[in-house]
Amino acid sequence: MNQDVATSPRQRRKQARPAELLAAALDHFVERGFAATKLDDVAAQAGVSKGTLYLYFDSKEELFKAVIRQGIFPVLDQGEAMLVQHDGDARSLLQGLLLRWWELVGATPLGGISKLMISEAGNFPDVAQYYYEHVIVRGRNLLRQALERGIAAGEFRAVDIESAIDVIFAPVMMLTIWRYSLAPCGCGRQDPETYLRTHLDLLLNGLEKKQ
Incomplete structure (x- = not known):
């Protein structure tokens, strides 16, 4: 049957x-x-x-934790698969990782988790530790590998990778937080597409190794 x-x-x-x-x-x-x-x-x-x-x-x-596993883990899985399968330049890889995160997390209700963690992590250390180990560490590793690939290939100039990871993701994080803080109040109107395009332009041109 x-x-x-x-x-x-x-x-x-x-x-x-x-x-x-x-x-x-x-x-x-x-x-x-x-x-x-x-x-x-x-x-x-x-x-x-x-x-x-x-x-x-x-x-x-x-x-x-189950919300994180169901919603964010699959996005990180996709990012890790992208690293393995990508055979193009590191510039397009880095751009793809950031845009995919925004599309699947930042621009969805899952983006509200970032604001929650920033505001309440200190009061719930077990939850914060879980988020750090299973989301932040994996996310940083994706960006680290993309940067290392670009530097090794001579596409990107040498930078302090750990600091660069913070600087690369901070604007995307701020856009996400804005969506769940000031945006609902009508305070400042930002077009995410223009914002991200500007960020990627500054980022990728800043990383480019001059010949």
């Missing part, structure tokens, strides 16, 4: 619950922050009881 036919609506509903809970959790984390997010509200938005939520996630910290 076809598996889809054999699966009852109740079973399908049960299988969908983790994804529904994670979607609701992301909404609440981004809108309210980590501290103010209540599991009762997450469960209610997902259409289940708080007890049902605990069948899948045993704490708010574990729920947050």
Whole structure:
């Protein structure tokens, strides 16, 4: 018998619950922050009881980590695959990594996680440590490898790579934070496409090794 036919609506509903809970959790984390997010509200938005939520996630910290695993890990996986598969110049590789991150994280609700971490990391060190080890470290490694590739190929001039990583990503991070802080208040109007194009122009021309 076809598996889809054999699966009852109740079973399908049960299988969908983790994804529904994670979607609701992301909404609440981004809108309210980590501290103010209540599991009762997450469960209610997902259409289940708080007890049902605990069948899948045993704490708010574990729920947050699951949001990161589902939403951001696949983006980092794509970046790592891009490093392996890319056979062009380092300039296009670096540009591709930054634009892909913006497209899949910064310009989506996942971008709100960055603001949350900056504002609440000090109060939730376990959550901050998880984010640092599994997102920031992996993200920095992507940029590090792109820079090292460009320097080794003679495309980029020699720079302090660790400092360069901070300088390269800081403007993208600021654009993301702006979307979830001043932008909703109408304070300053920035076109992300123009902003990123300007950043990449300054960045790539600054890194270029002059002949």
